[in-house]
Amino acid sequence: MTHVVTANCQACRFTDCVTVCPVACFHGDEERLYIDPDVCVDCSACIPACPVGAIKEEFDLSGDEEEWIQINAEKASDLPVIRSKQPPLPTADARRSELGLN
Amino acid sequence: MNAEIDTGIVRGACPHDCPDTCAFEYHVKGGKLVEVTGDKNHPMTQGRLCVKLKDFASHHYNPDRILTPLKRVGPKGSRQFEPITWDEALSTIRDKWNGIIAEYGGQAIMPHAYLGHQGTLNGLTSGDAFFNRLGSTVAEKTYCESGSSTAWIMTVGPSGGLDIESFVHAKYIIVWGMNMTSTNIHGWPFIVKAQEAGAKVVVIDPVRTRTAKAADWHVQINPGTDGALALGMMNVIIAEDLVDHDYVEKYTLGYEELKERAALFTPERVSGITGIPADDIITLAREYATTPPAAIREGVAIERSRGGGQAIRAITCLPALIGAWRHVGGGAMEMPIWEFPTNFDRICRPDWIRPGTRVVNELDLGAALTGELQLDPPIKSLFVYNSNPMSQAPAQAKIAKGLEREDLFTVVSELFITDTAKYADIILPSAMQGEQLDVMVTWGHLYISLNQPAISPPPDCVPNVEMFRRLAKAMAFNDDYWDRSDWEMLQDFYDWDSPALEGITLETLKETGWARINVGLPHERKPHAEGNFKTPSGKCEFKSSVTANFVVPVWRSMYEDMQPGEPIDPLPDYIAPHESRETNPELAKRFPLSIVSPKAHAFLNSQYANEAPKQKRQGEQTVFMHPDDAAARQIVTGSTVRVFNERGHFDGRAEIVDALMPGLVMANLGHWPSFTKSGTAVNSISSDAHCGMGMAGSYSDNLVQVEHVAA
Numbered sequence: 001m002t003h004v005v006t007a008n009c010q011a012c013r014f015t016d017c018v019t020v021c022p023v024a025c026f027h028g029d030e031e032r033l034y035i036d037p038d039v040c041v042d043c044s045a046c047i048p049a050c051p052v053g054a055i056k057e058e059f060d061l062s063g064d065e066e067e068w069i070q071i072n073a074e075k076a077s078d079l080p081v082i083r084s085k086q087p088p089l090p091t092a093d094a095r096r097s098e099l100g101l102n
Numbered sequence: 103m104n105a106e107i108d109t110g111i112v113r114g115a116c117p118h119d120c121p122d123t124c125a126f127e128y129h130v131k132g133g134k135l136v137e138v139t140g141d142k143n144h145p146m147t148q149g150r151l152c153v154k155l156k157d158f159a160s161h162h163y164n165p166d167r168i169l170t171p172l173k174r175v176g177p178k179g180s181r182q183f184e185p186i187t188w189d190e191a192l193s194t195i196r197d198k199w200n201g202i203i204a205e206y207g208g209q210a211i212m213p214h215a216y217l218g219h220q221g222t223l224n225g226l227t228s229g230d231a232f233f234n235r236l237g238s239t240v241a242e243k244t245y246c247e248s249g250s251s252t253a254w255i256m257t258v259g260p261s262g263g264l265d266i267e268s269f270v271h272a273k274y275i276i277v278w279g280m281n282m283t284s285t286n287i288h289g290w291p292f293i294v295k296a297q298e299a300g301a302k303v304v305v306i307d308p309v310r311t312r313t314a315k316a317a318d319w320h321v322q323i324n325p326g327t328d329g330a331l332a333l334g335m336m337n338v339i340i341a342e343d344l345v346d347h348d349y350v351e352k353y354t355l356g357y358e359e360l361k362e363r364a365a366l367f368t369p370e371r372v373s374g375i376t377g378i379p380a381d382d383i384i385t386l387a388r389e390y391a392t393t394p395p396a397a398i399r400e401g402v403a404i405e406r407s408r409g410g411g412q413a414i415r416a417i418t419c420l421p422a423l424i425g426a427w428r429h430v431g432g433g434a435m436e437m438p439i440w441e442f443p444t445n446f447d448r449i450c451r452p453d454w455i456r457p458g459t460r461v462v463n464e465l466d467l468g469a470a471l472t473g474e475l476q477l478d479p480p481i482k483s484l485f486v487y488n489s490n491p492m493s494q495a496p497a498q499a500k501i502a503k504g505l506e507r508e509d510l511f512t513v514v515s516e517l518f519i520t521d522t523a524k525y526a527d528i529i530l531p532s533a534m535q536g537e538q539l540d541v542m543v544t545w546g547h548l549y550i551s552l553n554q555p556a557i558s559p560p561p562d563c564v565p566n567v568e569m570f571r572r573l574a575k576a577m578a579f580n581d582d583y584w585d586r587s588d589w590e591m592l593q594d595f596y597d598w599d600s601p602a603l604e605g606i607t608l609e610t611l612k613e614t615g616w617a618r619i620n621v622g623l624p625h626e627r628k629p630h631a632e633g634n635f636k637t638p639s640g641k642c643e644f645k646s647s648v649t650a651n652f653v654v655p656v657w658r659s660m661y662e663d664m665q666p667g668e669p670i671d672p673l674p675d676y677i678a679p680h681e682s683r684e685t686n687p688e689l690a691k692r693f694p695l696s697i698v699s700p701k702a703h704a705f706l707n708s709q710y711a712n713e714a715p716k717q718k719r720q721g722e723q724t725v726f727m728h729p730d731d732a733a734a735r736q737i738v739t740g741s742t743v744r745v746f747n748e749r750g751h752f753d754g755r756a757e758i759v760d761a762l763m764p765g766l767v768m769a770n771l772g773h774w775p776s777f778t779k780s781g782t783a784v785n786s787i788s789s790d791a792h793c794g795m796g797m798a799g800s801y802s803d804n805l806v807q808v809e810h811v812a813a
Binding site for chain 2: 001020022023024038039041042043044045059083
């Protein structure tokens with residue numbers, strides 16, 4: 001089992017999740033974050049930390065979201081670990097409003 | 103004590119046998135527990151729970167929960183029960199026990215408990231006073247930690263050792279025999295932080311676990327050979343004169359003898375025993391001795407083989423040899439429970455034990471019940487609480503045979519009908535943590551915590567402390583021990599006037615939930631910078647003043663007599679496993695594979711292994727194998743395989759991984775036998791032989807064979 005970062009991270013990249021992760025399992029590029037499934041311990045601490053509800057436990061994914069399992073695994077293996085909170089993307093607040101999560 | 107609020111947040115603490123003892127916030131709405139979260143301000147919990155506890159609220163409402171006392175109405179083990187009243191349950195127990203006591207004496211009754219709950223009122227020692235008063239057999243509870251406790255106390259005394267929070271100051275960290283990201287997840291961030299600050303993290307484990315993958319260096323070791331590695335490190339440290347001679351001279355005992363012993367363990371010899379290249383042993387020793395502060399996290403897994411106790415002895419000698427204790431963040435951590443001023447004598451009342459009362463070790467349960475131990479009087483009644491031996495104890499088949507005995511009167515206090523409870527004649531329903539008051543015992547950090555009831559238990563479910571009050575009354579015990587309230591007991595069970603608890607009272611804990619005990623702060627604490635070891639000599643005893651095996655009294659109702667007592671070498675040594683290809687080649691012809699059975703990630707021992715979300719996260723009973731061993735047996739990932747030896751067998755789904763070394767198999771502990779393909783689980787193959795110290799189990803010291811079976 002693992003947790004995955006789904007579509008809502010795109011254009012947001014709030015990175016609050018990395019501050020609560022006990023195992024430093026978040027990797028990222030300029031656009032968004034991904035979880036390394038070999039490192040995630042399924043504690044779910046990151047789920048409430050995400051302002052846009054982007055993180056889900058694998059078996060809570062809807063059919064459409066299942067593609068994120070593979071995307072997270074592949075991307076995480078090539079990208080650096082993000083260990084500390086970074087400024088969100090400039091588009092984050094607009095994106096959050098668009099998602100109705102303000 | 104019932105819950106006082108209808109809606110709001112109540113402070114609590116995790117009930118489990120885990121070093122993390124998290125601070126909880128119970129969220130209550132309309133008298134219902136809706137969520138349990140971790141306290142953000144607790145330095146260890148840091149607002150997080152874990153895969154096991156993150157949906158703890160719903161656990162309280164599991165529809166399978168036992169809600170009334172039950173009596174057996176079908177054959178033993180058939181799971182046929184009918185509800186009865188507490189009055190009927192208590193009078194049945196009373197009449198049965200009075201009959202057994204009249205015919206066989208009190209020692210024909212044996213309690214069986216471990217850390218299914220880790221509270222002061224409801225945990226390990228919750229029944230000790232009752233059974234001591236009853237005159238039962240004293241049960242020696244050595245499921246876990248007992249071998250380590252004996253070895254640690256022989257070496258450094260009952261010291262709390264290195265604080266897990268001080269690990270952030272270390273520059274060299276050895277995690278020895280512990281998969282921290284599964285079993286000490288709230289300790290791991292301190293190591294991650296040290297690593298980010300430049301510390302090198304080394305994990306010593308037979309398996310490339312998730313923890314080992316996160317380390318800078320994974321040292322893969324043959325199971326049960328840790329003592330040889332520690333002695334090999336000493337050999338190098340002494341030969342290359344990396345010893346802190348000043349520290350050794352002032353604060354240790356027996357250096358010359360240790361030097362002589364360590365000289366026998368050359369890197370080449372140790373390489374042959376451990377499977378670790380000699381160069382790596384040399385590098386590990388050099389780096390450890392020359393990168394201060396150097397910290398060791400000792401895992402409980404080390405004790406789970408014949409030489410496990412001596413291995414802990416050897417490892418615990420290492421920090422003194424290099425003077426690691428001089429530094430904040432230097433030294434070793436085993437478990438800091440000894441820092442807490444708990445009045446175990448007041449809890450357990452060893453003064454009630456009749457002189458000459460026998461001791462039966464709980465890991466010998468099968469042998470005790472089946473007559474193999476030739477006990478006189480035989481065990482005629484078994485009372486199980488806080489434990490599930492059909493999953494967790496070795497020699498599963500033997501225990502099942504014992505529990506099937508028609509003449510054995512078995513009472514089990516439980517939350518669910520486990521594989522042990524299914525054999526009961528009477529089942530008593532327990533309260534859950536959100537429903538009861540307790541001060542939690544902690545073995546992984548230095549905070550005392552109060553768990554307050556957030557909701558009321560179902561009407562017939564009672565905390566263990568109340569169950570023993572009722573049993574005491576039923577047995578007509580008139581002692582005022584059982585006249586006290588839970589709150590009064592907690593007042594009596596700790597030395598609230600001790601320096602460690604200065605400024606902390608039950609009343610303050612009611613407000614704060616938890617408090618750090620006064621034993622030094624993480625950025626200052628150096629408990630043995632100037633010796634101050636709590637041994638008879640006051641020094642770190644390389645050569646121990648103890649020469650006979652013993653179990654630390656807290657694991658045996660505080661009983662001092664009838665200790666195992668066989669001679670033990672006062673110097674650390676490497677004791678080879680009972681069962682390995684090297685030590686038992688005859689056995690290995692038939693059963694050529696070693697097996698280790700670490701705790702499951704999503705279960706807490708066998709707890710939660712009956713709940714669907716946790717089963718989904720953990721997956722079915724899986725047998726992990728190296729590709730070479732799998733290929734030789736035409737086994738592929740997904741094959742159904744049988745793991746077996748002369749003691750029993752269990753089936754599982756094969757998973758082929760190179761995280762294991764060739765010749766080693768791994769299967770996680772905790773799956774309920776009744777939910778597996780074969781109706782048996784990993785302890786069906788475990789031997790009930792003991793570790794050489796503290797009567798610990800030898801779960802990682804077993805040979806097996808694996809074969810493909812038709813699915």
